[in-house]
Amino acid sequence: MTKNVLLVGVGGQGTILAAKILTQGLLEAGYDVKMSEIHGMSQRGGSVSSHVRYGEKVESSTIEPGAADILVSFEKMEALRELKFLKPDGIAVVNEHEMPSMPILTGDAVYPKDAVEEIKKHVKTIVLNATQMALDLGNGKVANIVLLGTIIKAMKLENIDWESIVKKQVKPAFVDLNLKALRCGMDAVNL
Amino acid sequence: MKYLLTGDEAIARGAYEAGVHFASAYPGTPSTEILENLAKYEEICAEWAPNEKVALESAIGASIAGGRAMASMKHVGLNVAADPFFTFAYTGVNGGAVIISADEPGQHSAQNEQDNRNYAKSAKIPMFEPANSQECRDMVLESYKLSEEYDTPVMIRMTTRVCHGKSIVECGERKEVAIREYVKDAKKYVCVPANAKVLRRNLELKLAKLKKYSETTPFNFEEIKSDKVGVIASGPCYHYAKEVFGEDASYLKLGFTFPMPDDKIRAFCQKVEKVYIVEENDPYIEERVRYLGFNCYGKDLLPKYGEMTPDVIKQGFFGEEPAVIAYDESAVVGRPPTLCAGCPHRGFFYELGKRKNVMISGDIGCYTLGFAKPYNALDSCICMGASFSIGHGAQQVFNMTEDKKMRVVSVLGDSTFLHTGVNSLIDVIYNNSNAVSVILDNRITGMTGHQENPGTGYNAKGNEANMIDIEALVKAIGIKHIRTINPNNLKEVSDALDEFLALDEPSVIITKWPCALKKFSKEDKEEFPGAFTKKMVVNRDKCIGCKMCMKCGCPAISFDAENKKAVIDGIQCVGCGVCSQLCPKDAIEWKED
Ligand SMILES: Cc1ncc(C[n+]2csc(CCOP(=O)(O)OP(=O)(O)O)c2C)c(N)n1
Numbered sequence: 001m002t003k004n005v006l007l008v009g010v011g012g013q014g015t016i017l018a019a020k021i022l023t024q025g026l027l028e029a030g031y032d033v034k035m036s037e038i039h040g041m042s043q044r045g046g047s048v049s050s051h052v053r054y055g056e057k058v059e060s061s062t063i064e065p066g067a068a069d070i071l072v073s074f075e076k077m078e079a080l081r082e083l084k085f086l087k088p089d090g091i092a093v094v095n096e097h098e099m100p101s102m103p104i105l106t107g108d109a110v111y112p113k114d115a116v117e118e119i120k121k122h123v124k125t126i127v128l129n130a131t132q133m134a135l136d137l138g139n140g141k142v143a144n145i146v147l148l149g150t151i152i153k154a155m156k157l158e159n160i161d162w163e164s165i166v167k168k169q170v171k172p173a174f175v176d177l178n179l180k181a182l183r184c185g186m187d188a189v190n191l
Numbered sequence: 192m193k194y195l196l197t198g199d200e201a202i203a204r205g206a207y208e209a210g211v212h213f214a215s216a217y218p219g220t221p222s223t224e225i226l227e228n229l230a231k232y233e234e235i236c237a238e239w240a241p242n243e244k245v246a247l248e249s250a251i252g253a254s255i256a257g258g259r260a261m262a263s264m265k266h267v268g269l270n271v272a273a274d275p276f277f278t279f280a281y282t283g284v285n286g287g288a289v290i291i292s293a294d295e296p297g298q299h300s301a302q303n304e305q306d307n308r309n310y311a312k313s314a315k316i317p318m319f320e321p322a323n324s325q326e327c328r329d330m331v332l333e334s335y336k337l338s339e340e341y342d343t344p345v346m347i348r349m350t351t352r353v354c355h356g357k358s359i360v361e362c363g364e365r366k367e368v369a370i371r372e373y374v375k376d377a378k379k380y381v382c383v384p385a386n387a388k389v390l391r392r393n394l395e396l397k398l399a400k401l402k403k404y405s406e407t408t409p410f411n412f413e414e415i416k417s418d419k420v421g422v423i424a425s426g427p428c429y430h431y432a433k434e435v436f437g438e439d440a441s442y443l444k445l446g447f448t449f450p451m452p453d454d455k456i457r458a459f460c461q462k463v464e465k466v467y468i469v470e471e472n473d474p475y476i477e478e479r480v481r482y483l484g485f486n487c488y489g490k491d492l493l494p495k496y497g498e499m500t501p502d503v504i505k506q507g508f509f510g511e512e513p514a515v516i517a518y519d520e521s522a523v524v525g526r527p528p529t530l531c532a533g534c535p536h537r538g539f540f541y542e543l544g545k546r547k548n549v550m551i552s553g554d555i556g557c558y559t560l561g562f563a564k565p566y567n568a569l570d571s572c573i574c575m576g577a578s579f580s581i582g583h584g585a586q587q588v589f590n591m592t593e594d595k596k597m598r599v600v601s602v603l604g605d606s607t608f609l610h611t612g613v614n615s616l617i618d619v620i621y622n623n624s625n626a627v628s629v630i631l632d633n634r635i636t637g638m639t640g641h642q643e644n645p646g647t648g649y650n651a652k653g654n655e656a657n658m659i660d661i662e663a664l665v666k667a668i669g670i671k672h673i674r675t676i677n678p679n680n681l682k683e684v685s686d687a688l689d690e691f692l693a694l695d696e697p698s699v700i701i702t703k704w705p706c707a708l709k710k711f712s713k714e715d716k717e718e719f720p721g722a723f724t725k726k727m728v729v730n731r732d733k734c735i736g737c738k739m740c741m742k743c744g745c746p747a748i749s750f751d752a753e754n755k756k757a758v759i760d761g762i763q764c765v766g767c768g769v770c771s772q773l774c775p776k777d778a779i780e781w782k783e784d
């Protein structure tokens with residue numbers, strides 16, 4: 001069976017790197033892998049998503065509505081926006097971090113108050129503050145790796161040698177930090 | 192060796208393995224990464240051209256000289272390059288030549304949706320349609336063989352998901368190909384009518400041979416599993432269709448779609464009871480199938496626009512809606528892209544948006560976002576390089592009205608100016624309208640991800656290059672009124688607009704400040720010392736909560752409604768200083784280190 005992992009967030013949050021490390025690990029574990037992402041406009045601040053699909057033989061590179069096994073949202077409101085892509089029995093991972101979009105900054109709209117509550121009503125939901133966890137580790141930028149850790153645990157991919165894959169993808173000085181972040185994310189998931 | 196590659200990376204890899212000597216392109220999503228990856232190979236001379244026509248023409252030159260050549264572009268780029276494209280079919284090649292067209296079904300980042308398979312058919316140039324990254328690599332290798340064997344350029348039509356989708360690719364090594372001997376041959380390369388008429392007739396002979404190729408190439412293949420349901424698909428639609436129809440249906444996967452394999456299509460349609468056609472954009476295959484006399488399901492049920500992802504196919508053919516979670520989505524707020532914090536376009540649009548009785552003729556680049564709130568500072572945007580000419584035409588008509596009160600300000604970026612905008616400026620000066628033309632020079636091609644251009648002083652390989660002096664170029668064209676200003680200084684912007692809007696002659700404002708995301712070159716560091724090195728903060732004691740600063744639309748500023756104070760996000764702010772000029776209380780101050 002093909003498995004579907006959907007990573008969503010805001011431009012600049014590092015979804016692409018997280019998806020890249022994930023696909024590299026899946027490739028080395030012998031899966032057929034396809035990934036799709038939409039990027040074009042280089043300005044920061046728009047919604048972004050990366051679709052990762054793996055299994056014995058994968059056809060389409062995109063995930064349909066109602067088909068993701070796991071939805072990992074790097075930002076809270078984005079989780080609510082993309083929930084339609086999750087399987088009704090899928091898992092939602094929500095980073096508690098809030099990034100108000102322009103209409104909210106200008107006072108034309110308000111940031112949704114009960115996003116997490118609404119999601120929890122419908123699916124199994126893991127809520128964590130990956131951004132804070134990353135800051136506690138000393139670098140807010142590795143929030144994406146914390147969230148990658150949640151995917152690894154939730155999708156039962158712990159057997160892959162992530163350490164060697166992370167080493168190939170990040171600068172030597174950051175390997176330890178990234179491995180710690182990965183561990184943090186894995187520990188945050190108790191299914 | 193196996194790699195996980197995007198389609199763009201796989202095209203570059205295929206070109207490398209095929210021994211390509213020369214490649215040229217103009218950036219455009221989703222094709223940009225093809226040339227970016229080609230530039231990494233030492234063996235290939237890979238260049239950014241000022242526009243797609245120039246890119247294709249230099250590739251044609253490289254081919255005539257005997258090298259293997261590639262030109263790549265986004266779908267609308269082929270409109271710009273259409274002139275050489277059509278006649279290149281007549282002359283054919285010396286060294287193999289491949290043109291990549293990256294189409295955008297669903298318009299993820301484009302001003303229109305067009306099906307460039309029609310170009311291949313219309314220009315009579317053979318065409319491949321890869322479905323995944325492996326096919327991208329393989330089809331490039333095959334295209335060069337085909338190009339040299341049949342003496343024709345070859346087009347590869349990609350789409351966004353193929354360009355940016357990653358899948359596994361089995362790669363080989365580069366095989367050096369000798370540069371072919373150059374032989375002067377006017378009958379082949381000089382397209383005067385006498386020669387071109389002969390070439391036109393020969394083209395039909397070539398096409399007849401290519402038709403035979405189409406019938407036998409393994410890139411057009413059948414998978415017969417059922418005599419009930421047969422699906423004909425090309426590109427990624429083949430994979431989408433498989434998700435819907437599964438392994439039990441029969442497929443005719445078309446990877447070479449001009450000329451079409453009529454016999455193969457006939458044979459397939461006779462083997463199955465029902466034929467479904469899945470393709471993106473126009474009913475290109477479908478029309479052929481119907482012309483051959485077969486009934487089928489296709490665009491009568493599926494949308495003629497957008498991507499044909501599995502959910503769209505299920506909905507269109509079978510009326511099946513996906514089972515999704517029913518939840519309350521009403522609280523979700525949109526997240527449109529915005530000009531970055533510190534974007535040099537911000538100050539200019541803030542000032543321009545305040546003007547009354549001004550039509551603002553826009554163009555394509557990051558600055559197109561000037562149309563949105565809070566600036567509302569763009570009235571039109573059609574295609575690259577068009578703002579000056581559209582503005583000129585509009586000004587000429589406004590000047591025929593009785594009160595003559597409408598003035599035009601036309602805006603475009605540095606890359607867009609050097610793309611085709613310079614021709615439009617020649618029109619403004621030659622035909623002498625008083626439209627104010629503005630070049631927003633942020634020292635880079637921003638929108639498509641920061642590519643070098645002829646104005647930046649660097650080339651596609653990152654090496655130093657001759658730099659076009661935009662101001663000198665404008666002067667040379669004959670513009671008498673020119674002002675180069677710092678767009679972050681609102682007074683400078685406003686004064687320049689006041690002065691030039693009062694003129695009766697053509698004028699040009701050049702705003703010069705680097706993109707906030709640009710990696711500074713050593714010249715940038717010299718020219719803009721201290722840029723983006725400091726940050727600003729709100730002095731909460733002085734702030735009266737008037738929200739004036741928010742009118743510049745910087746994403747680093749938000750409002751703390753509880754305490755009624757503006758707040759600057761210290762991570763995002765890059766200290767452009769624009770917001771501080773709007774504050775009536777001087778409450779926005781430089782942050783002490
Ligand atoms: C014919 C054509 N080619 C390419 C593109 C893709 N494209 C859109 S904006 C842009 C670059 C704009 O750069 P510039 O004018 O310097 O403005 P900036 O984004 O830096 O503000 C390109 C290449 C296009 N839309 N049309």
Ligand code: SF4
Nearest residue numbers: 531534557637706707
């Ligand atoms: S990428 Fe550069 S030009 Fe584009 S919006 Fe951001 S700062 Fe402005």
Ligand code: SF4
Nearest residue numbers: 533745764767768770
């Ligand atoms: S100085 Fe003001 S406008 Fe400029 S980046 Fe900082 S907050 Fe934004």
Ligand code: SF4
Nearest residue numbers: 734735737738740774
């Ligand atoms: S403009 Fe000045 S006073 Fe008004 S909200 Fe902004 S910082 Fe405060």
